[in-house]
Amino acid sequence: MTQKVAVLGTGKIGEALLSGMIGAGWAPTDLLVTARRRERADELRARHGVTPVTNAEAAKTADTLILTVKPQDMGTLLDELAPHVPTDRLVISGAAGIPTSFFEERLAPGTPVVRVMTNTPALVDEAMSVISAGTHATAAHLTHTEEIFGAVGKTLRVPESQQDACTALSGSGPAYFFYLVEAMTDAGILLGLPRDKAHDLIVQSAIGAAKMLRDSGEHPVKLRENVTSPAGTTINAIRELESHGVRAALIAALEAARDRSRELASGTKD
Ligand SMILES: NC(=O)C1=CN([C@@H]2O[C@H](COP(=O)(O)OP(=O)(O)OC[C@H]3O[C@@H](n4cnc5c(N)ncnc54)[C@H](OP(=O)(O)O)[C@@H]3O)[C@@H](O)[C@H]2O)C=CC1
Numbered sequence: 001m002t003q004k005v006a007v008l009g010t011g012k013i014g015e016a017l018l019s020g021m022i023g024a025g026w027a028p029t030d031l032l033v034t035a036r037r038r039e040r041a042d043e044l045r046a047r048h049g050v051t052p053v054t055n056a057e058a059a060k061t062a063d064t065l066i067l068t069v070k071p072q073d074m075g076t077l078l079d080e081l082a083p084h085v086p087t088d089r090l091v092i093s094g095a096a097g098i099p100t101s102f103f104e105e106r107l108a109p110g111t112p113v114v115r116v117m118t119n120t121p122a123l124v125d126e127a128m129s130v131i132s133a134g135t136h137a138t139a140a141h142l143t144h145t146e147e148i149f150g151a152v153g154k155t156l157r158v159p160e161s162q163q164d165a166c167t168a169l170s171g172s173g174p175a176y177f178f179y180l181v182e183a184m185t186d187a188g189i190l191l192g193l194p195r196d197k198a199h200d201l202i203v204q205s206a207i208g209a210a211k212m213l214r215d216s217g218e219h220p221v222k223l224r225e226n227v228t229s230p231a232g233t234t235i236n237a238i239r240e241l242e243s244h245g246v247r248a249a250l251i252a253a254l255e256a257a258r259d260r261s262r263e264l265a266s267g268t269k270d
C-alpha cells in the first residue's frame, strides 16, 4: 500500500524535507502539503509537483502527518486537526520545545506521536535529525520517521528528555557556525583582506575542518593541537579566545538555547 505523507505548515524546514524526500525517491503524488497562504501553496505545487490540501484533508488522507509550524502556532493547528486525525495516523512534530505529551493530550487517545529536531542543513541533505518516541509510538513508527528524515541527512534516536539539549546543540547549531564565519570574515577585513576573499578563505577552512572532524577519527583537541605550533601564530589566537571567555560564552549560549526550548513547551510562549 502506498504511504501518503503530509507536511503541515510547509515553510523553510517543511520544504527542505519535502525536497529531500523527492530527491530520495518519494513520488510527489504521494506527498501532500498545507500552507496558510494561497500563494505559498501554489509555489510549493509549482516547485515540487506536490498537492496542496487543507489541514483537515491532510489529516483524513495521509498516513503520516509531519507538523512543521512554529511552536507558537502548534496549538491552533492542533485545534483544527484533532477532530480529523484517526488514531492509526503517525503524527511527527518538527517543532522546537513542544513535548510529545502536548500532542497526545490533544489528539485521540492512543495516537502515535514522534518528536524530531532537525536543522537547516536539510537543505543540502546534511541535516542532523534527532528522534524521540512518544508514549504510543512503536519501533516501526521510529523506523518510518528515520526513513523520512534520512532523506535529508543523518538521524539519531534519543530519549525525549534530551531533546531540549539537542535543540540547543544541533537544531540551532548551524547558526553558531554562520555567526563564527561572519565574525571571522570581519576579522579578515580588519587585517586588510577584501570581504569576498576573506569569506572564501574562511568558508573553505570551515569545510576542511568539518571534513576532518567527521572523517579523521581524531579528537578535536588533537586536531587543534596539530595546527598549534610552538611559539607560532595559532597559540596567540587561542590565548585571546581563552582570555575573552569564548569557551564559557559558548557553554552559556547553549544553556540559554536549551532553556528557551524548555520554555516553548506549552506551544504558546511568545
Ligand atoms: N529554522 C530552523 O533552523 C529550524 C526550525 N525547526 C522547527 O521547525 C518548525 C518550522 O520552522 P521554520 O520552517 O523555520 O518556520 P517557517 O515559518 O518557515 O514555516 C512554518 C510555516 O507554517 C505555516 N503555518 C503556520 N500556521 C499554519 C497553519 N495553521 N496551517 C498551515 N500552515 C501554517 C507558516 O505560514 P506563513 O508563511 O503564513 O507564516 C509557515 O509557512 C518550527 O517549529 C521550528 O521550531 C527545527 C529545526 C531547525
Ligand SMILES: O=C(O)[C@@H]1CCC=N1
Pocket: 096, 167, 171, 172
Ligand atoms: O530558533 C529556533 O527556535 C529554531 C529551532 C532550532 C533552530 N531554529
